[in-house]
Amino acid sequence: xxxxxxxxxxxxxxxxxxxxxxxxxxxxxxxxxxxxxxxxxxxxxxxxxxxxxxxxxxxxxxxxxxxxxxxxxxxxxxxxxxxxxxxxxxxxxxxxxxxxxxxxxxxxxxxxxxxxxxxxxxxxxxxxxxxxxxxxxxxxxxxxxxxxxxxxxxxxxxxxxxxxxxxxxxxxxxxxxxxxxxxxxxxxxxxxxxxxxxxxxxxxxxxxxxxxxxxxxxxxxxxxxxxxxxxxxxxxxxxxxxxxxxxxxxxxxxxxxxxxxxxxxxxxxxxxxxxxxxxxx
Amino acid sequence: xxxxxxxxxxxxxxxxxxxxxxxxxxxxxxxxxxxxxxxxxxxxxxxxxxxxxxxxxxxxxxxxxxxxxxxxxxxxxxxxxxxxxxxxxxxxxxxxxxxxxxxxxxxxxxxxxxxxxxxxxxxxxxxxxxxxxxxxxxxxxxxxxxxxxxxxxxxxxxxxxxxxxxxxxxxxxxxxxxxxxxxxxxxxxxxxxxxxxxxxxxxxxxxxxxxxxxxxxxxxxxxxxxxxxxxxxxxxxxxxxxxxxxxxxxxxxxxxxxxxxxxxxxxxxxxxxxxxxxxxx
DNA sequence: GGCAGCGATACCGCTGGGGTATCGGCGCAG
DNA sequence: CTGCGCCGATACCCCAGCGGTATCGCTGCC
Numbered sequence: 169x170x171x172x173x174x175x176x177x178x179x180x181x182x183x184x185x186x187x188x189x190x191x192x193x194x195x196x197x198x199x200x201x202x203x204x205x206x207x208x209x210x211x212x213x214x215x216x217x218x219x220x221x222x223x224x225x226x227x228x229x230x231x232x233x234x235x236x237x238x239x240x241x242x243x244x245x246x247x248x249x250x251x252x253x254x255x256x257x258x259x260x261x262x263x264x265x266x267x268x269x270x271x272x273x274x275x276x277x278x279x280x281x282x283x284x285x286x287x288x289x290x291x292x293x294x295x296x297x298x299x300x301x302x303x304x305x306x307x308x309x310x311x312x313x314x315x316x317x318x319x320x321x322x323x324x325x326x327x328x329x330x331x332x333x334x335x336x337x338x339x340x341x342x343x344x345x346x347x348x349x350x351x352x353x354x355x356x357x358x359x360x361x362x363x364x365x366x367x368x369x370x371x372x373x374x375x376x377x378x379x380x381x382x383x384x385x386x387x388x389x390x391x392x393x394x395x396x397x398x399x400x401x402x403x404x405x406x407x408x409x410x411x412x413x414x415x416x417x418x419x420x421x422x423x424x425x426x427x428x429x430x431x432x433x434x435x436x437x438x439x440x441x442x443x444x445x446x447x448x449x
Numbered sequence: 450x451x452x453x454x455x456x457x458x459x460x461x462x463x464x465x466x467x468x469x470x471x472x473x474x475x476x477x478x479x480x481x482x483x484x485x486x487x488x489x490x491x492x493x494x495x496x497x498x499x500x501x502x503x504x505x506x507x508x509x510x511x512x513x514x515x516x517x518x519x520x521x522x523x524x525x526x527x528x529x530x531x532x533x534x535x536x537x538x539x540x541x542x543x544x545x546x547x548x549x550x551x552x553x554x555x556x557x558x559x560x561x562x563x564x565x566x567x568x569x570x571x572x573x574x575x576x577x578x579x580x581x582x583x584x585x586x587x588x589x590x591x592x593x594x595x596x597x598x599x600x601x602x603x604x605x606x607x608x609x610x611x612x613x614x615x616x617x618x619x620x621x622x623x624x625x626x627x628x629x630x631x632x633x634x635x636x637x638x639x640x641x642x643x644x645x646x647x648x649x650x651x652x653x654x655x656x657x658x659x660x661x662x663x664x665x666x667x668x669x670x671x672x673x674x675x676x677x678x679x680x681x682x683x684x685x686x687x688x689x690x691x692x693x694x695x696x697x698x699x700x701x702x703x704x705x706x707x708x709x710x711x712x713x714x715x716x717x718x719x720x721x722x723x724x725x726x727x728x729x730x
Numbered sequence: 731g732g733c734a735g736c737g738a739t740a741c742c743g744c745t746g747g748g749g750t751a752t753c754g755g756c757g758c759a760g
Numbered sequence: 761c762t763g764c765g766c767c768g769a770t771a772c773c774c775c776a777g778c779g780g781t782a783t784c785g786c787t788g789c790c
Contacts, residue, residue: 169452169524169527169528170451170452170453171450171451171452171524172451172778174524174527185736186736186737186738187735187736187737195778195779195780196779196780196781197736197737197738198737198738198739198740198779198780198781198782199778199779199780201737201738201739202738202739202778202779203778205738206777211528211531211532211535212532212535213531213532213534213535213536214535215531218736218737218738219736219787220735220736220737220785220786220787220788221735221736221787221788222735222736222737223736223737226535226538227534227535227538228531228532228534228535228538231530231531231534232527232530232531232534234714234716235523235526235527235530235531235589235714236527238523238526238527238714239520239523239524239526239527241523242516242519242520242522242523242524243450243452243455243520243523243524245516245519245520246450246455246513246516246517246519246520247450247492249512249513249516250492250494250496250509250512250513250516251492251493251494251509253494253508253509253512253513254492254493254494254495254507254508254509255494257507257508257509308516323607323713323714324605324606324607324712324713324714325605325713326604326605431605432604432605432606433515433516433519433604433605435515453747466767467767467768467769468766468767468768476747476748476749477748477749477750478767478768478769479748479749479750479751479768479769479770479771480747480748480749482768482769482770483747483748483769483770484747486769487746499767499768499769500756500767500768501754501755501756501757501766501767501768502756502757502766502767503767503768504767504768
């Protein structure tokens with residue numbers, strides 16, 4: 169199976185429409201139809217159910233969609249990491265990715281501790297959207313990541329736990345609850361007029377609910393300051409809050425664990441050094 | 450990057466010889482030279498150092514070898530799992546792989562417990578050589594495996610611990626040590642005339658040493674019975690020993706943990722059921 | 731019944747992958 | 761030092777197959 173065929177199939181399986189998939193791939197529709205037919209013939213299996221009004225995945229097709237995405241990520245990773253190894257030949261570097269606005273203090277300490285090691289190399293810090301770190305590791309854009317359990321999935325990655333912390337409720341200054349010394353999750357559910365915000369899912373859609381839609385942390389904090397929302401964040405994010413916001417510990421919220429993670433087949437000395445520095449913090 | 454190019458490169462990188470690689474790939478040598486040159490041009494990086502007497506990997510080349518193998522495994526996995534999904538359409542099955550001659554009793558209990566579940570599907574049990582389970586999971590030949598820490602690597606797999614046991618020394622009946630109630634690792638080192646056997650490595654080579662070379666368990670047990678070797682095995686393997694062999698507990702050997710493992714992106718209900726049954730044992 | 735949307739088919743041109751023959755460089759035996 | 765053998769690169773040819781345009785056949789809908 170060639171990666172070209174896989175890319176074509178994944179495009180059709182995602183769009184469920186040959187025309188749109190062809191456009192996305194930058195080719196005409198007939199060659200795409202032919203390529204998928206040929207793939208099905210070679211696999212000896214129907215991957216798509218064609219009706220005259222569109223396309224649906226068969227059971228085998230949905231297996232190939234899931235496995236094919238993973239395979240394409242692995243191929244992309246091979247490509248990117250090879251190019252990086254070639255470009256950085258001589259003075260290698262390592263790419264660390266983390267969610268914007270999380271674990272800032274810990275990251276600073278980690279970078280300082282690692283830089284003090286004798287064989288330290290340059291660390292390129294990249295920020296990405298929530299939940300994207302795993303993808304960055306799997307497709308080779310990054311070599312090592314900081315993740316946060318239970319928000320990020322760690323399946324298929326090697327990890328080391330770094331720290332655990334509780335969560336706090338973030339409220340606008342002056343809110344009646346700001347006098348409390350502690351809150352419970354049940355209290356939040358009925359926070360008068362302060363719904364929790366809704367983040368976009370990976371596909372761009374949103375869950376139903378009353379909360380305002382936010383895209384980044386600045387929006388979130390602004391909405392809280394305006395008295396339109398509340399939020400639940402890890403304790404450590406208090407350091408970055410504007411002073412018109414108040415936090416109250418949330419005693420029964422799940423605690424947040426920060427982990428350092430890397431792709432399992434990584435044999436890089438630099439990644440090993442970072443992990444060592446991180447566990448010694 | 451196409452899988453064809455990757456397969457070509459991996460072949461050359463493994464053989465370090467264009468002629469042999471071409472033969473292995475079933476093509477002539479000149480197209481192979483051209484394909485590798487084209488790959489290097491497209492990657493913008495030298496992957497091989499050619500001398501007139503052979504070939505060596507550059508730094509970027511060894512990165513591509515490691516990452517490329519992983520990518521090809523992922524592509525193979527997509528292919529195999531799709532074919533299996535298509536072939537088994539309607540009544541799905543699941544492939545479990547384990548080392549021959551290990552954890553037999555536990556496996557039997559697991560299969561019985563799983564078969565008793567309401568939505569159980571057929572389980573195809575495959576046996577493979579030591580240390581090969583990980584590969585079977587990664588390239589799609591199997592869906593779930595029984596592994597043994599610390600012998601098998603679990604990097605890149607999701608796992609659940611099932612049981613932990615000590616190890617015993619296996620001796621021929623009549624050996625002076627068979628009277629002992631316990632032994633230490635230091636005692637084994639100087640077992641008079643009974644060296645530990647040597648297993649072949651993945652590449653077919655052997656470590657140096659006095660022990661006889663063995664390829665499977667039957668050979669091993671026969672050699673022990675003949676008084677030519679001793680072995681260290683997990684306690685549970687006592688059940689399968691011939692009665693001309695005697696075991697003595699080894700009190701300071703690392704304990705052996707049996708785990709159930711599956712590929713991280715697995716979303717199969719059957720695998721989930723097996724894992725559930727296993728953890729409930 | 732006509733039309734619009736969608737995937738399949740027919741046909742064509744040309745890129746590029748694979749083959750054979752041969753070259754050029756280097757280590758080595760004599 | 762010279763001739764030979766080994767190895768990868770180059771030259772050149774052929775055709776499989778990919779991509780393009782034009783069109784068909786089916787189906788749901790106004």
